[in-house]
Amino acid sequence: MTQSAPHREYTDRVATGSLPYQSCDGCLSAVFPPRVICPFCGATDLSWRESAGLGTVYSASVIAPRDAEPYSVVLVDLDERFRIMSTVVDLPARDVRIGMRVRAGVDPDGPTGPRVVFTPEEREAAS
Amino acid sequence: MTLPDLRGSTAIVGVAESDLGEVGPDRYAIELAAQAAGAALAEAGLTTRDVDGLFCAIAGRGMAPLDVAEYLGIRPRYTDGTMVGGSSFISHLHHAALAITTGACDVALITYGSTARSDSGHGRLAMGPPELPSYEAAYRPRPPITGYALAAARHMHRYGTTRTHLAEVAVAARQWAALNPKAFARDPLTVEDVLAARMVSSPLSTLDCCLVTDGGGAVVVTSAERARDLPRPPVYLLGAGEAHWHRAISQMPDLTVTAATESSARAYRMAGIGPRDVNLVQLYDAFTINTILFLEDLGFCAKGEGGDFVSGGRIAPGGDLPVNTNGGGLSYCHPGMYGIFPLIEATRQIRGEAGDRQQPGVTIALAHGNGGQLSSQVTAVLGGGDSL
Ligand SMILES: [Zn+2]
Numbered sequence: 003m004t005q006s007a008p009h010r011e012y013t014d015r016v017a018t019g020s021l022p023y024q025s026c027d028g029c030l031s032a033v034f035p036p037r038v039i040c041p042f043c044g045a046t047d048l049s050w051r052e053s054a055g056l057g058t059v060y061s062a063s064v065i066a067p068r069d070a071e072p073y074s075v076v077l078v079d080l081d082e083r084f085r086i087m088s089t090v091v092d093l094p095a096r097d098v099r100i101g102m103r104v105r106a107g108v109d110p111d112g113p114t115g116p117r118v119v120f121t122p123e124e125r126e127a128a129s
Numbered sequence: 130m131t132l133p134d135l136r137g138s139t140a141i142v143g144v145a146e147s148d149l150g151e152v153g154p155d156r157y158a159i160e161l162a163a164q165a166a167g168a169a170l171a172e173a174g175l176t177t178r179d180v181d182g183l184f185c186a187i188a189g190r191g192m193a194p195l196d197v198a199e200y201l202g203i204r205p206r207y208t209d210g211t212m213v214g215g216s217s218f219i220s221h222l223h224h225a226a227l228a229i230t231t232g233a234c235d236v237a238l239i240t241y242g243s244t245a246r247s248d249s250g251h252g253r254l255a256m257g258p259p260e261l262p263s264y265e266a267a268y269r270p271r272p273p274i275t276g277y278a279l280a281a282a283r284h285m286h287r288y289g290t291t292r293t294h295l296a297e298v299a300v301a302a303r304q305w306a307a308l309n310p311k312a313f314a315r316d317p318l319t320v321e322d323v324l325a326a327r328m329v330s331s332p333l334s335t336l337d338c339c340l341v342t343d344g345g346g347a348v349v350v351t352s353a354e355r356a357r358d359l360p361r362p363p364v365y366l367l368g369a370g371e372a373h374w375h376r377a378i379s380q381m382p383d384l385t386v387t388a389a390t391e392s393s394a395r396a397y398r399m400a401g402i403g404p405r406d407v408n409l410v411q412l413y414d415a416f417t418i419n420t421i422l423f424l425e426d427l428g429f430c431a432k433g434e435g436g437d438f439v440s441g442g443r444i445a446p447g448g449d450l451p452v453n454t455n456g457g458g459l460s461y462c463h464p465g466m467y468g469i470f471p472l473i474e475a476t477r478q479i480r481g482e483a484g485d486r487q488q489p490g491v492t493i494a495l496a497h498g499n500g501g502q503l504s505s506q507v508t509a510v511l512g513g514g515d516s517l
Contacts, residue, residue: 009262035264061286061384063278064331065271075270075330077279077379087265087379100286117267 008036011050017116021055021106023084024048034084055106056081056123064095074098078120080106092121136399137517139226140356140363143173144473147345149462150313151246158187161242161345161464163200169347174360175236180349182207182234184221185241188465197240207234213373214500215413217241218348218469219507223369225350235351239472242345243465249341265377271330274338274416276378276502278330281418283384285332287433292332294436295417296323299336299459301445302414306456308446308486313342314460323417337417339457344464348472364476365517367402367493368510370395378502385433389426389497389506396495396508397428404428407510408491409478410450411471413499414457420444423497424452427508446486454478454486468498472509479513492516 008024012035015022024033028045039046057080066072074095079085090098091109104120112119145168147161162185170176183205187193194210197203209224211217218239225237270276284290300320306312318336326334356363372388372395375381397403404427412423421435429450430438438444444452453459455474458467475494477483492515498507 035262061279061283063270063275063282063333064328065269065275066328073269075268075275075279077384085379087268087270087377089268100282112267113269114267 008038012036013115015050015052016108016118019108021053021080021118022050023053023080023082025051032082032084034086051082053080053082053106057104057106057120059090059098059100059102059104060085062098062100064098072096076120078104086118088118088120090120090122133227133230135226135230135369136367136401137365138353139229139350140353140365141348141472141476141511142351142356142359142361142363143169143171143175143347143349144476145169145172145347146311146470146473147242149311149344149464150342152244152343154247156244156247158190158242158244158345159196159200161244161343162187162197162240162347163242165242165345165347166201166238166240169349170238172361173349175349177201177203179236180238181205182225182228182237184209184211184225184237184239186210186212186217186466187241188243203238205234213505215415215466215468216498216500216505216507217466219369219472219496219498219509220371220505222348222350222366222472222509223371223507226366226369229350229352235355237350238347239350239469240345240347241466241469244343245465246341246343265379273502274333275330277416277418278333279378280384280422280503281332281416284418284421287385288436290421290436292324293320294421294440295332295337296320297439298414298417298420298444299323301439301442301448302453302457302459304445305454305486306460308484309456309461310484312456312461313340314456333416333418339415339459339463339467342462342464344462346469346473348469348476362480362514364479365512366509367512367516368396368398368400369508370399371505371507373501373505376501376504381503384503385422387422387426387503387506389423389508392506392508393427393497396510400510402493402510407493407495409454409475409488409494410452410497411455411475411494412453412497413467413471414453414459415463415467415499417459419499420452422503423499427495427497451488454483454488468500471496471498475511479511
């Protein structure tokens with residue numbers, strides 16, 4: 003069913019430790035970020051799902067502020083076929099590689115509240 | 130209903146820049162837009178009294194057309210404030226041609242100004258509340274550079290593009306800027322300089338990024354018929370095309386393929402030409418990766434071959450394909466949004482007025498604009514009298 007406040011629903015679910023996304027009841031596409039209408043078919047019935055959290059780094063950039071530790075900004079393609087911007091933690095930013103398998107978790111202390119982050123799923127990075 | 134045949138039906142009759150570079154804290158974007166407008170109209174042999182169509186976008190001014198019309202004393206009967214980032218002004222040219230061809234206006238003024246450089250450090254960069262919830266801000270990307278960095282990283286991964294390829298783009302732009310007295314950065318630059326520059330958002334360093342300058346520009350457009358009675362040689366709009374597929378970089382389907390593939394196909398089809406007919410290219414080089422992506426997507430080389438294509442001085446002075454002969458956003462000027470300047474330089478090259486950087490026999494030039502984070506893409510094909 004259509005959510006009247008999809009962003010609030012998303013942040014509430016992230017706060018409980020999950021990576022939520024929507025699935026279109028019409029065309030079965032994964033939909034992210036959350037919406038009130040499917041961008042693939044226009045249907046307005048979208049159901050919430052929880053991602054299993056496994057994905058692959060699609061692209062990565064490292065930002066090295068002058069006065070803080072370098073951090074990665076990545077795009078992750080989740081196995082459920084949606085993409086999210088995030089960061090890889092528990093690994094030096096410069097070691098993050100495109101193609102690497104990663105697993106989602108929730109960082110409760112993100113700059114704007116709880117946020118989804120990723121950790122390496124395998125120590126040996128895939129190519 | 131079919132669209133009117135735009136090919137050759139309208140022409141650019143006046144172009145001008147305002148003061149560029151750094152104008153100081155006491156001047157405002159709207160003044161630069163107005164200064165450029167006055168100069169472009171004077172060149173066209175027209176005045177503000179002749180303008181009945183107004184096209185403008187200014188960052189941070191939601192009602193820019195109202196501001197500019199009041200300031201210039203224009204009472205337009207047709208107004209377009211389309212704001213799709215830096216490509217807006219080439220979009221405005223397309224829209225102006227549609228408006229003129231359908232009789233909605235006779236003389237269109239496209240104008241832009243920015244004090245992006247002087248604003249930094251003077252507390253004038255007020256940011257409004259976000260229009261949408263952001264699903265990116267929590268990861269602290271540096272907008273807009275990180276979006277382009279992610280595209281560059283993916284292009285390097287997928288096609289073996291290197292930082293040296295990117296550096297070749299910056300070096301070519303600087304070599305062109307050395308020939309342009311109005312360019313902001315004219316001192317010599319080497320590939321080694323670019324590779325050694327401080328990394329901002331890998332794989333892009335400070336020298337892979339466009340300048341931050343002040344500046345404005347204006348373009349005057351009217352019907353081909355009226356253009357022939359005006360002082361400067363008309364520069365005809367032969368084709369135009371627009372496309373956009375996403376806003377946030379995380380929503381771009383394939384970071385190595387931009388909507389320029391679609392915008393350029395539309396522009397070429399309308400113009401009845403292909404990339405081999407183009408003598409010169411002016412494209413929006415906000416970052417070095419842009420030039421590589423757009424040369425591929427505009428059809429000048431195959432997907433993935435852009436890095437090799439820009440190497441060996443091919444797009445630099447003396448190369449096979451002149452690209453960004455004014456020095457581009459990388460070395461000439463980049464006042465917040467750059468999209469009006471490709472039109473100005475293409476017009477001057479077609480008229481033969483580009484001074485030391487003038488290319489011989491420019492009949493057809495392509496101007497390409499980019500907006501957002503590789504989001505909005507707009508292509509225009511321009512030609513001199515011989516192209517009709
Ligand atoms: Zn659907």
